Amino acid sequence: MKKILIVEDSLPIIALHKSIAIKAGLDPVVATTFAEVKQLSSQFDDFFCAVIDYSLPDAQNGEAIDYVLSKNVPGIVMTGMLDDKIREHILKLPVIDYITKESKQAFQYLLALVIKLQTNHHIKILVVDDSGITRNYLKQLLTRHNFTVLLADSGLSALATLKENPDIKLVVTDKEMPNMDGIELCNEIRANFTKEEVGIIGISGNASQSLTAKFIKNGANDFLRKPFCLEEFYCRVVQNIEYVQSIDIIRKQANTDYLTGLANRRYFFDTVQPIIQSQQSATIAMMDIDNFKVINDTYGHDAGDIVLKTISELLKQHFGQDYIVARLGGEEFSVFLSEMDLTDAAEKLERFRSELANKNIDIGERTINCTVSIGVCKDKRERLDGLLIHADQLLYKAKEQGKNKVVYD
Structure with a gap:
């Protein structure tokens, strides 16, 4: 488990910080004085990050913050001191964030921040600016929050990077660039990505009051004027990423x-139907768990759920990377194999069937075995439901022939 350093002298706040650390999946290590912080220096390589109070009994002017940061431990400053000079001093330091102990919301913010720091490396952000100094500055700010940052020095370069990395979640682009400015870039991005797929934040040092509206009307999600407040920058970055992630979750x-985590019936029909209309033929399989009602009646519905999950994981291993696998309902599953040769499809499904039949499934203190019957066909039909009916008829032939079989036609 990753460790988090808590530098705090208030016992109630320490208790809150430890609770937050545990909820975030981190192991809290506490120092209540600057002297104790120094004594922990040999462990600094083990700390994921630190939450540091500004004022300690033996270091009342932020000395602990400077010391921890100098040892390359990423730091979050959390303090009750609201002095503007102190705040400005802290924000000039390479801290992750600065949080004031004003309310319960501050501690909820800290929990969310610490959780995100552990997963932000999965999020790609593209920074677009023709100035190398600005690109590197923005990269430094974003890497403090552990984002994966890609750089582009022009609009054309940005579009090429987006094409190579369609999983980019946010683009931060300057307005003033040669050949293609930030507003033109917004238009080009929106030709391929919606606001729900990729967020865009425009930035500019131009004093024009109309820039915000221009960026928004041309597809940007947000706008920041340079020089910007670091806290506002981070808030807007996080807010826009959360919006894209929320849509991803809803979708x-x-x-x-x-x-099971497999595609559902709706997604399967919406995705496969257009594909089969564009192909010469389509190969599709229907499968049904043998004697599933007996499993539920004998071992309970919790055991039935474990069986469904086990089969789904095995389907993902065999077909999930290249084909579309769905749970159509109950104990029925379907695999769309595109235009795969029928014999090859049957052999691939047979390997899946055999592995499942020989698999011991743990259902608590016992293990059980289960099998599936499978029907697979290759045909040219205009409608997916027609293909599924054909595959379903073959599935029932497999049932009639003793179950635990692959029947194809």
Whole structure:
């Protein structure tokens, strides 16, 4: 478990910080004085980050912050001191963030921040600016929060980077650039990505009051004027990423079966139907768990859920990377194999069937085995439901022939 250093002399606040650390999956290590901080220096390489109070009994002017940062431990400053000079001094330091102990919301913010710091490396942000100094400055700010940062020195370069990295979640672009300015870049990005897929924050040092509206009307999600307040910069970055992530979650929930994590019936039909209309033929499999009612009646529905999850994980391993796998409902699953040769499809499904039949499934103190019957067909049909009916008929032939079989036609 990763460690987090808590530098704080108030016992109630220490208790809150320790609770936050544990909720975030981190192991808290506490220092109540500057002297104790120094005694922990040999452990500094083990700390994921630190939460540091500004004023300690033996270091009342932020000395602990400077010391921890000098040892390359990322630091979050959390203090009750609201002095503007202190705040400005802290924000000039390479801290992750500065939080005042004003309310319960401050501690909720800290929890969310610490959790995000552990996962932000999965989030790609593209910084676009023709100034190398500005690009590197923005990169430094974003890497403090552990984001993966990509750089582009022009609009054309940015579009190429987006094409190579379609999983970019946020673009931060300057307005003034040669050949293609930031507003033109917004238009080009929006030709391929919606606001729900990629967020855009425009930035500019131009004093024009109309720039905000221009950026927003041309597809940007947000705008910042340079020089900007660091706290506002981080707030806007996080807010825009959270918006894109929230839409991702909603979309996933709408398209995914909640129990197994596979595609649901709606997503399967919406995705596969247009594909089969554009192909010469389509190969599709239907499968049904044998004697599933007996499993539920004998071992309980919790055991049935474990069986469904186990089969789903095995389906992902065999087909999930290259094909579309869905739980259509109950104990029924389907695999769309595009235009795969029918014999090859049957052999691939047979390997899956065999592995499942020989798998011991843990359901608490016991293990059970289960099997599936599978029907697979290759045909040219204009409608997906017609293909599924054909595959379903073959599935029931497999049932009639003794179950635990692959039947194809």
